[in-house]
Amino acid sequence: MTYVDVHPEISGRAVFPSLAPHPRDVVFDQLTPGLFASLIRSDQHRKALYYLRGLLEAEGRKSIRAIAALFGDDVSEQNLHHFVSSSTWDWMPMRRALADHLTGVTHPQAWVARLMIIPKSGHHSVGVGRHFFPSLGQVLNAQRAIGVWAASEEVTVPVNWRLHLPRTWLRDHQRRSQVAIPDGAGPETLTESLARVCAETLLGWNPPRRPLVVDSDEVHAAALFREFADSGIPLLVRACDGLALTVTDPLLPAGEGQTMPADQIMGMARDLRRPAHRGDARADTTRHTHLAATVRVALPDPGGWAAGRGELALLGVEDARGRGRTQLWLTNMTGVQPALLVRLTGLTEKVGADFTEISEEVGIRDFTGRSFGGWHRHVTLASAAHAIVALAGHARQGASSASGRIRERGPVACAAIHRRVS
Known part of the structure; x- marks a missing residue:
C-alpha cells in the first residue's frame, strides 16, 4: 500500500x-x-x-x-x-473555512482590501491585459486581483479573492469559452470588483464586525462610500489628493462649507496635527512616529447623499521627520481618535510586508494555467499555505518575550476601536 x-x-x-x-x-x-x-x-x-x-x-x-x-x-x-x-470542487467553502479558522485562533483588528498585480509575458492567462499602475508608474501586461485580508498587527492572511476581468475578455466569446469564465460574469470597474469581493466577505459570510481598510490608489473612494452607505461597515479608504470634498468642520472656519481637493483641505489643517504611532511591519519592537489630523467633511452630492448618511472624516498622516508624501484617508469612523485610525492604516504595511515575505514564497502568483477556476483554486490553496506560515510564526512569537505585548497591545487597540464603531 x-x-x-x-x-x-x-x-x-x-x-x-x-x-x-x-x-x-x-x-x-x-x-x-x-x-x-x-x-x-x-x-x-x-x-x-x-x-x-x-x-x-x-x-x-x-x-x-x-x-x-x-x-x-x-x-x-x-x-x-x-x-x-479543471476539477469540479468549489473554492468558496474552503475560503470561508479559512476565514472561520482565522477568526477563531487570532484576533483580527480589520479586514484589509489590497490589489495584487500578477505580471505575465503572454496574453492567454485569464484576465491578462495591459494596464497602467500608478503605484509603479508604468504599464505592465498583467492580471489584476483584489484580495481581502484578515489583519492584525501580528498576523495577516488573505481569505478571499476576486479576479478583475477586463471588457476585452468578457466581450470575446471564444476567449471566455477557452478559459471557462462563468456565464454570469459581466463587465465591472476595478472599484466595483473591490466592492463586490468585500461585500461577499463581510456581508455574505457574516464574520466578526471589523473596520474595512482599503489601500489602493486605483479605487474611487467616493464610490465605495456610496456602495456601502447602508451596510453599517466601518470604512477607512485611501483617498487621492484631488478628491473633491466639502468641509463641514468648524475647526476650519476659513474652509467650512467650501468644496475643495482633499490635499488642499489637509494643508489648511496643519495646525491640527498631533503625534501618532504606527506599528512597523518589519519589527514589532519599532514604532514609527507620525503627525495626524482629521477634518470633518462630506461628499459633495446635489441629491443629498451626504446629508442622509452623516459626516465623514478626512485623515492626513505624514512622517514626523518629513519623509514621503502625506497619506490621505477617508473614513466614516468620525468618533475614532486619529491615533487609532493611524494604527489601522499601519495594517496595510503589515499586509504588504507579509505578501512579500510569505505569499510570494508560497507561490501566490505562480499559477501558470489559463483557466478561471484554476486560478481561483490555486490562490485559495496558496492563501491556506500563507496562513500556515503566518500562524506558525505567530506561535513562535507567542513563546518569546514578545508574547505579553501580542496578548495585550493588539486586543486593547482593537477593543478601543470597536467601542467607537459599534
Whole structure:
C-alpha cells in the first residue's frame, strides 16, 4: 500500500512521512480538517493535501510540475493539474473555512482590501491585459486581483479573492469559452470588483464586525462610500489628493462649507496635527512616529447623499521627520481618535510586508494555467499555505518575550476601536 492510500483525514505528517518534520506541521494538522471538509471525494482531499504541502515545501517557483516532483511516484503532474485547473470542487467553502479558522485562533483588528498585480509575458492567462499602475508608474501586461485580508498587527492572511476581468475578455466569446469564465460574469470597474469581493466577505459570510481598510490608489473612494452607505461597515479608504470634498468642520472656519481637493483641505489643517504611532511591519519592537489630523467633511452630492448618511472624516498622516508624501484617508469612523485610525492604516504595511515575505514564497502568483477556476483554486490553496506560515510564526512569537505585548497591545487597540464603531 502506498502512502497515497492512507486515509486523507489523518495528520499531514502521516500522509507525508518521507518529508522531514517541519515546525509548521502542528498548524497544518489543525487547519486542514476544517479547510478540506467540503471535499467529499477522498481523492480530491488527498490531492489537496499534496498541493498544499507542495506550496510549503517545493523549492523555487511553485509550479504544478515542481509540486508533483516533490512526491515522486506518489502523485502525478497530470492528476494535480486536473485537480487545480479543471476539477469540479468549489473554492468558496474552503475560503470561508479559512476565514472561520482565522477568526477563531487570532484576533483580527480589520479586514484589509489590497490589489495584487500578477505580471505575465503572454496574453492567454485569464484576465491578462495591459494596464497602467500608478503605484509603479508604468504599464505592465498583467492580471489584476483584489484580495481581502484578515489583519492584525501580528498576523495577516488573505481569505478571499476576486479576479478583475477586463471588457476585452468578457466581450470575446471564444476567449471566455477557452478559459471557462462563468456565464454570469459581466463587465465591472476595478472599484466595483473591490466592492463586490468585500461585500461577499463581510456581508455574505457574516464574520466578526471589523473596520474595512482599503489601500489602493486605483479605487474611487467616493464610490465605495456610496456602495456601502447602508451596510453599517466601518470604512477607512485611501483617498487621492484631488478628491473633491466639502468641509463641514468648524475647526476650519476659513474652509467650512467650501468644496475643495482633499490635499488642499489637509494643508489648511496643519495646525491640527498631533503625534501618532504606527506599528512597523518589519519589527514589532519599532514604532514609527507620525503627525495626524482629521477634518470633518462630506461628499459633495446635489441629491443629498451626504446629508442622509452623516459626516465623514478626512485623515492626513505624514512622517514626523518629513519623509514621503502625506497619506490621505477617508473614513466614516468620525468618533475614532486619529491615533487609532493611524494604527489601522499601519495594517496595510503589515499586509504588504507579509505578501512579500510569505505569499510570494508560497507561490501566490505562480499559477501558470489559463483557466478561471484554476486560478481561483490555486490562490485559495496558496492563501491556506500563507496562513500556515503566518500562524506558525505567530506561535513562535507567542513563546518569546514578545508574547505579553501580542496578548495585550493588539486586543486593547482593537477593543478601543470597536467601542467607537459599534
